[in-house]
Amino acid sequence: MEITTTDLGLAARVQQLTKTYGSGDSAVHALAGVSVGIRRSEFTAIMGPSGSGKSTLMHVMAGLDAPTSGRAWIGDTDITGLSDLELTILRRRRVGFVFQSFNLVPTLTALGNILLPFDLDGRRPSALERARxxxxxxxxxxxxxxGHRPHELSGGQQQRVAIARALATGPDLVFADEPTGNLDSRSGREVLSLLATASREHGQSIAMVTHDPLAASHADRVLFLGDGRIVADKPRQSAEEISAYMLAAELGAAQTGAAA
Structure with a gap:
């Protein structure tokens, strides 16, 4: 009998995931046999140096990119073989996204942006959703x-609109790609606190890609990637512990490279 993602208490998972860009001598192996799950009602940070595969992993898990091989599930739905239309509908109804660049529609007001997932789904929010x-x-x-459009809002306000949009439909799963990257430290802390609250109080599963140890210290769990593989899976860490681990990993990689 096949074990389902729900049986494992996971909101999403990937199995033996590989992703290769290009071919022959110029091929880049962004992911090399990754198997991991995002646990339900948990805030997970995904970290690693530039080029480690962390954004690629998030994009494949979210159905924004297709793997070269392996399988990916959102809940118990195997998304690997879905059509573009099926993926679009699944993401719209079950997944929220927060990006570093906010990705707000410039011609819509803040409220229009928040309601965009409902408009795209051709429906109005229910009473419960309106209350949320x-x-x-x-x-x-x-x-x-x-009533303000994005250009009339500060960066922190734009990111808060993006978070409201991501959480408006009550998705099981929220992917955040460097959500504090363009924010000052105070706005960044507010955003991280909101994501932590969504997980802790509303049972939503958050997967956040970040290079910032301070941001990752807000998470319940920290996954570290290196060369397309998961090299560590740690429970909640302080910013100092995360920084020390990353420094040690970089020094180890540098020494390995020097010895080669």
């Missing part, structure tokens, strides 16, 4: 800014 949106707007301090 009102709660998010209140928590995020966005009420006075709902």
């Amino acid at each position: 949106i009102d709660g998010l707007v209140d928590t995020l301090g966005l009420a006075p800014r709902l």
Whole structure:
């Protein structure tokens, strides 16, 4: 009998995942046989040096990119063989995204951006969803800014709109790609606190790609990637512990390279 992702308590997982760009001598192996799961109601940080495969892993897990080989599931849905249309509908209904560049629609107001997932799905929010949106707007301090377009908002406000949009439909799973990368430290802390609250109080599973040890210290679990493989899987770490681990890993890689 096949073990399902739900049986394992996972919101998403990948099995023997590989991703190769190019071919022959110029081939780049971004992922090399990765098997890992994102646990339900947990905030997971995915870390690693530039080129380690962390963004590629997130994009394949989210169905934004196809693997070269291996399988990926969101919940119990094997997304590996889905068509583009099936993937689009699945992501729209079950996954939220927060990007470093905010990805807001410039012609829409803040409220229009928050409601965009419902518009794309051709429906209005239910009473429960409307209450959730009102709660998010209140928590995020966005009420006075709902009629403003993105260019009228600060970076922190734009990212808060993006988070409200990502959480508006109550998705099981939220992927965040360097969500604090373009923010000042105070706005960054607010964003991380919101993601942690979504996981702790609302049972949502958060997977966040980051290079920032301080950001990763907000997570319940930290996955470290190196050369397309998971090299460590650690419970909650302090920023100092994460920095020390990454420094040791970089020094080890440098020494290995020097010895080769």
